[in-house]
Amino acid sequence: MKFMLLIYNRPGFVEELSEAERTELFGEVDAIMAELTASGELLGGEALADPAQTRTVRVRDGVPAVTDGPFMEAKEHFAGYLLVECESTERATDIAARWPDAKRWAMEVRPVMSESGTEM
Amino acid sequence: MSRDAPAEDLLRELAPQVLGVLVRRHGQFDACEDAVQEALLAATVQWPADGLPDHPFGWLLTVADRRLIDHWRSERARRNREERLAAQAPADEQVAPAPDGESTGAHDDALTLLFLCCHPALSGASQVALTLRAVGGLTTAQIADAFLVPEATMAQRISRAKQRIKAAGGRFGTPAGPDAIERLRAVLHVLYLIFNEGYTASSGPDLHRTDLTAEAIRLTRAVHRLRPDDGEIAGLLALMLLTDARRPARTGADGALIPLAEQDRTRWHAGSIREGTALVTDALTWGPPGPYQVQAAIAAVHAEAARAEDTDWPQILALYRLLAHLSPGPMVTLNQSVAAAMVHGPQAGLDLLDTLAGDERMAGRHRVWAVRGHLLELAGDREAAREAYRTAARRTTSLPERRYLEIRAARVGGGA
Numbered sequence A: 001m002k003f004m005l006l007i008y009n010r011p012g013f014v015e016e017l018s019e020a021e022r023t024e025l026f027g028e029v030d031a032i033m034a035e036l037t038a039s040g041e042l043l044g045g046e047a048l049a050d051p052a053q054t055r056t057v058r059v060r061d062g063v064p065a066v067t068d069g070p071f072m073e074a075k076e077h078f079a080g081y082l083l084v085e086c087e088s089t090e091r092a093t094d095i096a097a098r099w100p101d102a103k104r105w106a107m108e109v110r111p112v113m114s115e116s117g118t119e120m
Numbered sequence B: 001m002s003r004d005a006p007a008e009d010l011l012r013e014l015a016p017q018v019l020g021v022l023v024r025r026h027g028q029f030d031a032c033e034d035a036v037q038e039a040l041l042a043a044t045v046q047w048p049a050d051g052l053p054d055h056p057f058g059w060l061l062t063v064a065d066r067r068l069i070d071h072w073r074s075e076r077a078r079r080n081r082e083e084r085l086a087a088q089a090p091a092d093e094q095v096a097p098a099p100d101g102e103s104t105g106a107h108d109d110a111l112t113l114l115f116l117c118c119h120p121a122l123s124g125a126s127q128v129a130l131t132l133r134a135v136g137g138l139t140t141a142q143i144a145d146a147f148l149v150p151e152a153t154m155a156q157r158i159s160r161a162k163q164r165i166k167a168a169g170g171r172f173g174t175p176a177g178p179d180a181i182e183r184l185r186a187v188l189h190v191l192y193l194i195f196n197e198g199y200t201a202s203s204g205p206d207l208h209r210t211d212l213t214a215e216a217i218r219l220t221r222a223v224h225r226l227r228p229d230d231g232e233i234a235g236l237l238a239l240m241l242l243t244d245a246r247r248p249a250r251t252g253a254d255g256a257l258i259p260l261a262e263q264d265r266t267r268w269h270a271g272s273i274r275e276g277t278a279l280v281t282d283a284l285t286w287g288p289p290g291p292y293q294v295q296a297a298i299a300a301v302h303a304e305a306a307r308a309e310d311t312d313w314p315q316i317l318a319l320y321r322l323l324a325h326l327s328p329g330p331m332v333t334l335n336q337s338v339a340a341a342m343v344h345g346p347q348a349g350l351d352l353l354d355t356l357a358g359d360e361r362m363a364g365r366h367r368v369w370a371v372r373g374h375l376l377e378l379a380g381d382r383e384a385a386r387e388a389y390r391t392a393a394r395r396t397t398s399l400p401e402r403r404y405l406e407i408r409a410a411r412v413g414g415g416a
Helices: A019-039 A089-098 B005-026 B029-050 B056-074 B076-088 B106-117 B124-134 B140-146 B151-167 B177-199 B207-226 B231-244 B270-283 B291-304 B313-326 B330-344 B346-354 B366-379 B382-395 B399-412
Strands: A002-009 A042-047 A055-060 A063-068 A077-085 A106-111
Touching: A002 A042, A002 A089, A019 A042, A019 A089, A019 B151, A077 A089, A089 A106, B005 B029, B005 B056, B005 B106, B029 B056, B029 B151, B106 B124, B106 B177, B106 B207, B124 B140, B124 B151, B124 B177, B140 B151, B140 B207, B177 B207, B177 B231, B207 B231, B231 B270, B231 B291, B270 B291, B291 B313, B313 B330, B330 B346, B330 B366, B346 B366, B366 B382, B366 B399, B382 B399
Parallel strands: none
Antiparallel strands: A002 A077, A002 A106, A042 A077, A055 A063
């Protein structure tokens, strides 16, 4: 089963960390990435640039409105994702739980819709 | 992907046998597999140019053996081991086999290779990948394509699987006693998974995945030839043939799924149905049946009916009862509830479905809701049927299935 693990955090939080905290955080990320690569479960993933660079587009009655940034009140933002293929939802949840952002903010685990279907 | 069909078929037939002989002789799966890959590569270059050798098996074995030894020579650290191996090997194994020496163990070697690839230390996904590569002779790129994952991912998965076999001390020998039965079960399950991966995806445009059903049938056929007296192998082959026979009728022109009851049965593949039905009918007379035989028998009963309404539901219900006895599970109960509804009315099916309510394995599964919707529709409760279909549509992770369920929900209408 394929899952997208969505990473949520607060923009700019990395700058507020001490050197030791930063090292620990990236160490955890490196360890999980190495494990997922070795097991062949990692399909891909990307980190997203700062929300300050984001544009949000809404078309209403045929009129597009383009605004800066995705958020009005939100303190958390969608910061990136991992795409994994693993045996069960439980395994996907375990991976998400070990991602450092899960401890401070949140990870979302979402099954990916497939193009194939079983017989009715 | 164009293919030189006869040569490629021959190579894929011979590759596992050559690999089996090498691993038995030298004991290093990883290195032997690389050597066989190199020999196959050499064959694809030389055979079309020079013509088929008189004894392709001997040719491949000799080339692979030579590559393996070259490889060891090139690594000084391995030299001692090589010498030790050479000293230990019996004299008759030092001699290259006669060119026509289809060594008597070649077929058993292929089966043992399958056992090794389905090593219990591996996850199901790794067993499938390794089997397709080592026994099926597919390239890593082809396997990655079929499973819609990046090639690097599949390469990692395969290399990791090989390491795990090594770490688990995967000995190259035919498992004996109860272990053999357990391992054979794993092999059949892996073949079944390969088939399903191809079959559930055949609605898509990707031909590689239809290749997977063909590959699963080819490998199961080979295992059946090695063990023709095993009823479950025959049963699994029959099940695949009977299921695959429906493929032309399963999807509409737009790729939408067509349920069994609405399929144009004249488009079912008659040859596969004949072969599958004969296989399972014969196997069922050998002794107590196993789950694959019973599932094949159910598929055969469906295949017998020229029209959906001619289906012999009492017989199918009886077979599901037998299956529930042999290998009970929520999916069996689910299918049995449909058969029960067809024989005893929708309420009987719904009652059986209710027994799954507390089953954690089925919690969140969309299929229970799809079947509930179908049975409620049969019972005339349109409102509840629509809600069940909608719940099922929300829970499936398959796009074609979701479309199908949404159409069903719309079709039963609301509040009528």
